[in-house]
Amino acid sequence: MLPRLSGRPIRVEIRRCLGPHLAATSIPRRLVLLDASVLHRRGEFERILIHEIFHFAWVRLPNATRQSWEEVLITELDRNVPGELGWSAEWRKCKLSRSDRQSRTRAWRRYACESFCDSAAWLFAGFRTHDDFTLPPRFRHFRRNWLEANLPVSSGVPI
Ligand SMILES: [Zn+2]
Numbered sequence: 001m002l003p004r005l006s007g008r009p010i011r012v013e014i015r016r017c018l019g020p021h022l023a024a025t026s027i028p029r030r031l032v033l034l035d036a037s038v039l040h041r042r043g044e045f046e047r048i049l050i051h052e053i054f055h056f057a058w059v060r061l062p063n064a065t066r067q068s069w070e071e072v073l074i075t076e077l078d079r080n081v082p083g084e085l086g087w088s089a090e091w092r093k094c095k096l097s098r099s100d101r102q103s104r105t106r107a108w109r110r111y112a113c114e115s116f117c118d119s120a121a122w123l124f125a126g127f128r129t130h131d132d133f134t135l136p137p138r139f140r141h142f143r144r145n146w147l148e149a150n151l152p153v154s155s156g157v158p159i
Contacts, residue, residue, distance in 0.1 A: 002050065002124045006156035010056065012049065014039070025052045027059060043127050051086065051121040056159035057151075058113050065150050070104075070112050072146050076139055077101065083134030085143070086118025090134065119143045120151075 010030045018024060018035035025032045032052045038044045058066070077096075084090035092111040100108040122133060123144055135143070151157050 001126065003151060003153040004156040005053065005057075005159045007056065007060075007159035010053065010159065023048050023052050025055050027056060030056075043125060043130075047121045047125040047127075047130070050124050051088070051117045053159060054117040054120040055113070057120070057157050058116050060158040066112070068150060069116055069146065072143065073112060073115060074101065081136060081139050083136060084115060084118060084132070085122040085135050085140065086114070086132045089115035089118040090132070119147060123147055 008030060010032060012032045012034065014036050015033050016036050018033055022035045022038055023032065032049065034045070034048060034052075038048050061069075084093055089111060092107065092114055096107060096111055099105070100111075118132075122130075122140070133140075
């Protein structure tokens with residue numbers, strides 16, 4: 001279940017033909033645009049909307065918490081763990097080089113953000129199987145523990 005969120009309202013609009021991506025989000029405008037095709041597959045609207053909402057949560061997380069998430073990812077990469085919990089993170093993961101990681105390049109930081117949003121969507125959208133859920137179960141479990149331990153679920157997640 002989605003934890004309580006705290007912050008100003010975010011406007012969500014459905015567009016008939018959004019373009020190449022299923023969603024477009026503006027954090028400063030507090031606006032999420034979703035392609036109408038997300039309504040066609042059961043659960044997809046929820047999964048993609050939660051992903052987009054967690055972009056707002058990511059920018060509000062303390063730096064230390066974001067770094068802690070990066071540590072989770074580094075541990076996985078050190079063990080050559082394949083897969084992700086969404087395509088948005090997965091294609092970025094596939095393109096990462098060792099130097100992206102070491103220098104914390106823009107590509108690395110973007111991957112960290114997308115994997116966080118995909119993991120939140122996986123956890124909170126409430127269904128366990130999807131073509132995009134390719135991370136091995138043991139590591140899904142680890143991500144779930146991290147999210148439950150690090151998101152201020154009881155007081156409301158700032159967005
Ligand atoms: Zn995203």
